Amino acid sequence: MELLSSVLGGTLGYIIPFLFVLTVVVFFHELGHFLVARWCGVKVDAFSIGFGPELTGRFDKKGTRWKLCAIPLGGYVRFAGDENEASVPDQDALANMSEEDRKGAFQAKPVWQRAAVVAAGPFANFLLAIVIFAGLFGFYGKVETVPRVDVVREDSAAAAAGIKPGDVIVSVDGTPIASFSDLQRAVSVNAGIPLLIGIDREGAFIEVTATPERREITDQFGNTQKVGILGIQRNTTADDVTVKRFGPLEAVAEGVRETWFIIERTGGYIAGLFAGREDPDQLGGPIRVAQMSGQVASIGILPLINLTALLSVSIGLLNLLPVPMLDGGHLLFYAAEAIRGKPLGPKVQEYGFRIGITLVLMLMVFATWNDLRLLISP
Known part of the structure; x- marks a missing residue:
């Protein structure tokens, strides 16, 4: 009984901090998409924290379903005209929409508005990090x-x-x-x-x-x-x-510098991976993030908040990679549309999303393998 209690306590010691960190980061990322979409007149069908079966939710006055789902490893905002949670266009639904409904469809908006909505997610992650760092520097100093x-x-x-x-x-x-x-x-x-x-x-x-x-x-x-x-x-x-000690403006400036340092460091690591200078074994997935969250939480709440800011920057950068399925992939498609004067063909987009989901799954499997290998190594 004591062994079971110890195992459960240790597991919860990792899971609870991990869910706190991930939920905060995902919420603000999706909130960035949501707020700019509303500003652009896009109808938002769902705002979800987590994937899979819905645990609880409610509709707001504009018909958006705010919900919490069973698999807490991410989240999404689903717009009118989307086929799925990755904002893949539903061509059949768009073709059958009334003129009134098309006004609120994401895919019917000008390309600059769609790009703004997509870019708002990573931007919100960077802004969250700046606010956290500024708060820490302002209240506690450096x-x-x-x-x-x-x-x-x-x-x-x-x-x-x-x-x-x-x-x-x-x-x-x-x-x-x-x-x-x-x-x-x-x-x-x-x-x-x-x-x-x-x-x-x-x-x-x-x-x-x-x-x-x-x-x-x-x-x-x-x-x-x-x-x-x-x-x-x-x-x-x-x-x-x-x-x-820092005054309010100085704290914000220091928060910007700290966030930029993490962007440079993370971007340098990604570039180093492709150049062969960095070790891919350093790449971690959900298991390592959960482990780090539990370890940092054992020190105190302030280090855990600091980790939240760091992870927020990392999630923002990851989403900006030019891979279909990620925000950066959507921005790549929109850039091509802006240059061509018309969207890429449905087949090109479909194959792009298929390649994207394959690359994302491969990355997740590789990162998880790294996590498991480190856990079982002596």
Whole structure:
């Protein structure tokens, strides 16, 4: 009985934070589609959190069915004239619509309005992240630690570049470094790439070039990831740590910078996958997100909210990939329509969506396989 209770408690410890994070991210993504669709005069048939059988729901005054479904791994907004949840056009339904009904059909709207509706989902994800980060910076500030070098590991990239104990890192490739955490982030995403590092050495400014090594590190939960490191350490004292406070506008600006950093880092990883520089084993799926959610939630609610912002950016970027079935695929079709002056043919769109769903399923299977492999590995 104690074993069963422990297993159930551990499972719920992952599932509840995971559902919280995913539901918030999905809700705001779909809300972006919904609000812009309403603004463009599109009739929205359904707003769903989850897929599959409906658990509960209600109709609003404009006939939209708001519902919660049994499979909580996503969501969708279904417009008038859609064949399915992926906004594939229902050509037969469109052909048989009355002139009045066509006014509210998504596919009957000008291409710029359809593009705006589709782009609003990822945009809402980015906006959510900015708001979360701005709130955290505004209410709690940002902990900064003097980026001083106390230890240089032998045979490291830092040692090869001539970095010495006592040096204070002030810039990386021209970007100012205010904290040791800023330095770690700048280095971690640039494994194998030469970096121009500005140093304050006893009051004198010098520059050296160092190439971070790619190494596998393990976090406090036992998770491993491959990042760039210089091979330096610092010994933190109370005098080295400050909390930087931000006013409302400064907090928003910092939220934008934080969101842009995640966009750059995620985009760089995706580009690195295609270029062969990044390890595909780092790609995770729902199981890993659930595991991370539970681990972060064990630290506290603020880290979980921070993870929500990070995942929101990742979902926004993923949806912008030019793959049919995703928002980016729809935008690709609309771009072709704008150039041609007419939509792509039904067969072209049908084959595109088939290819898209195949690619998405392959990605999900691969990411889930990565998750399972990590779970069962010793």
